[in-house]
Structure formats: C-alpha cells, structure tokens
Amino acid sequence: MAKYGFIGTGNMAQAMIKGLLARQVAPADIAVSSPHTAAKLAQEWGVKALPAQQLIQASDVVVLAFLPNQLAAVVNTLDFGDKLVVSVLAGITVDQLVAATGTTQVVRTLPNINVAINQGITAYAKASLTAANDTAFQAFSDQLGQVVAVPEAEFAAFSAVAGSGPAYVFKFIDALAKAGVENGLSAELATAIATQTVAGSAQLLAVSGQSAQAMQDTVASPGGSTRAGLDDLAQQQFDAVVAHAIKATVNHKHA
Numbered sequence: 001m002a003k004y005g006f007i008g009t010g011n012m013a014q015a016m017i018k019g020l021l022a023r024q025v026a027p028a029d030i031a032v033s034s035p036h037t038a039a040k041l042a043q044e045w046g047v048k049a050l051p052a053q054q055l056i057q058a059s060d061v062v063v064l065a066f067l068p069n070q071l072a073a074v075v076n077t078l079d080f081g082d083k084l085v086v087s088v089l090a091g092i093t094v095d096q097l098v099a100a101t102g103t104t105q106v107v108r109t110l111p112n113i114n115v116a117i118n119q120g121i122t123a124y125a126k127a128s129l130t131a132a133n134d135t136a137f138q139a140f141s142d143q144l145g146q147v148v149a150v151p152e153a154e155f156a157a158f159s160a161v162a163g164s165g166p167a168y169v170f171k172f173i174d175a176l177a178k179a180g181v182e183n184g185l186s187a188e189l190a191t192a193i194a195t196q197t198v199a200g201s202a203q204l205l206a207v208s209g210q211s212a213q214a215m216q217d218t219v220a221s222p223g224g225s226t227r228a229g230l231d232d233l234a235q236q237q238f239d240a241v242v243a244h245a246i247k248a249t250v251n252h253k254h255a
C-alpha cells in the first residue's frame with residue numbers, strides 16, 4: 001500500500017484524507033504535519049502526526065496543503081529527495097513549485113472539497129515525472145474522483161468554477177432554503193429539500209445527455225410557475241451576477 005503524507009491539515013487536507021479512508025486506505029498509511037491540527041487528527045482519525053521532514057521520509061506521496069503564501073516558509077528547510085510532491089496550492093505554478101521544493105517530481109493540482117466523498121473534480125499539470133511517480137500520482141488521483149489535465153493558463157478559471165464552485169452551490173442551496181422558509185416551510189424541511197433537489201438535479205443533468213439550458217425547459221411547463229420564476233431570474237440578471245462573482249474569483253491573487 002502506498003503511504004501518503006499531508007503537510008497542512010486544514011479543510012482540503014481533511015477532505016482528501018476522508019476520501020482516502022473511504023477507499024480503505026489504512027489510517028496508519030497516512031501521515032500529517034501541521035502546527036496545531038495534526039496532533040488532533042492523529043488522536044481522532046488514527047493517522048500519524050510527524051514533523052515534516054520525517055513525514056517526507058515515511059511517504060510515497062507528499063501533499064502540500066497549506067496556504068499558498070506559506071510555500072517558501074514551509075518548504076525552505078525540507079529535502080524532498082525524489083518523492084512525489086502533489087500541491088493543492090491555488091495559484092502556485094509548476095515552475096514555482098519546482099523552484100521552491102528543489103525537485104522536479106511535482107504535480108500542481110486544484111481539487112475541490114467533494115474529494116471527501118470521492119466525487120471531486122481535480123485539475124492537474126505536472127513536470128516530467130519518473131515512471132514510478134507517474135504511477136503513484138495516478139493511483140492517488142484515482143481516489144479523488146474525476147481528474148483532468150488542464151493547461152496552467154486555465155487553472156484560475158478551473159479553480160473559480162470547480163474549486164470555489166462548491167461554495168457557490170452551498171450558497172445557492174442556502175438561498176433556496178431561506179426562500180422556502182420565507183414562504184412557509186420549516187427551516188429543517190427547506191434545507192433538506194433544497195439539498196436533495198440540487199443533488200438530484202446535478203445527477204439527472206449528468207446522465208441526461210442534454211444541456212443545462214435545455215433541461216430548464218423540461219421543468220418549465222408551458223405557461224407554468226417555473227417559467228414565471230425563470231423569467232424573474234432573467235430579469236434580475238442572474239447569469240450576470242454569477243459571471244461577476246466568477247470574474248472576482250478568477251482575478252483574485254493568491255500569493
């Protein structure tokens with residue numbers, strides 16, 4: 001069994017670890033390193049908390065999962081040897097990773113939080129890997145969900161739509177549920193039905209073979225209530241509001 005090490009143990013690392021554990025990776029094959037949370041994860045999840053250099057020695061795949069602006073400070077004193085280094089640091093390029101870590105065995109990825117249930121969509125761009133590290137990356141990424149090679153120039157757009165996207169979907173579910181409450185539903189029921197409606201709609205769209213635009217028309221009966229709502233969304237510039245937020249996300253400078 002491959003051994004995985006996570007430097008940085010926040011929301012993204014924890015989502016990835018959950019995904020690995022769900023695929024029967026043994027907790028003993030996962031090491032974690034961070035100033036505060038690693039010890040707690042070791043206690044609660046049975047993974048091993050190690051100082052970063054020892055974690056590198058003990059791992060086949062080393063995941064960098066701290067904040068992008070911490071890259072130099074965290075890796076400065078570390079020797080990665082020829083270990084596979086997988087970064088999830090938004091905005092940090094392959095060249096920057098190679099320069100900071102001193103190894104070419106790096107893969108830049110941009111996952112999303114849905115890796116926690118092996119349903120992520122993750123972009124990757126890699127330097128030239130050894131055959132062993134290439135295989136190790138494939139085995140690792142198979143556990144995350146879907147994985148797509150993306151040119152680095154497209155990473156910011158990918159990050160906005162797929163990386164940040166879950167937050168925007170949660171925001172939509174929250175707004176849908178709140179609107180349900182305003183119209184007489186209990187908060188519990190409104191949240192449950194908004195969540196299931198988004199989950200079911202995404203699954204239906206994925207298997208439908210139709211566009212998201214066309215699927216709207218399968219819900220909107222002629223002259224019915226959905227058309228009234230869609231017309232109102234159009235009048236309120238819904239697409240433009242979303243596009244504006246995505247532009248703000250794409251334009252953000254990470255480090």
Ligand SMILES: NC(=O)C1=CN([C@@H]2O[C@H](COP(=O)(O)OP(=O)(O)OC[C@H]3O[C@@H](n4cnc5c(N)ncnc54)[C@H](OP(=O)(O)O)[C@@H]3O)[C@@H](O)[C@H]2O)C=CC1
Pocket residue numbers: 007008009010011012013033034035036037038065066067068070073074088089090110111112113163164
């Ligand atoms: N959250 C998401 O959905 C996504 C996040 N990412 C990327 O993942 C990375 C982490 O983001 P996220 O998990 O959201 O952030 P969090 O704030 O949840 O986690 C940051 C982690 O960095 C750790 N850390 C701080 N200093 C050090 C150090 N010196 N050595 C090791 N670890 C350190 C913290 O440790 P401690 O807890 O012990 O203080 C914490 O576990 C970012 O680079 C982000 O761009 C990419 C795609 C999606």
Ligand SMILES: O=C(O)[C@@H]1CCC=N1
Pocket residue numbers: 090159163164
């Ligand atoms: O918010 C962030 O910066 C990271 C990148 C994509 C999702 N979370």
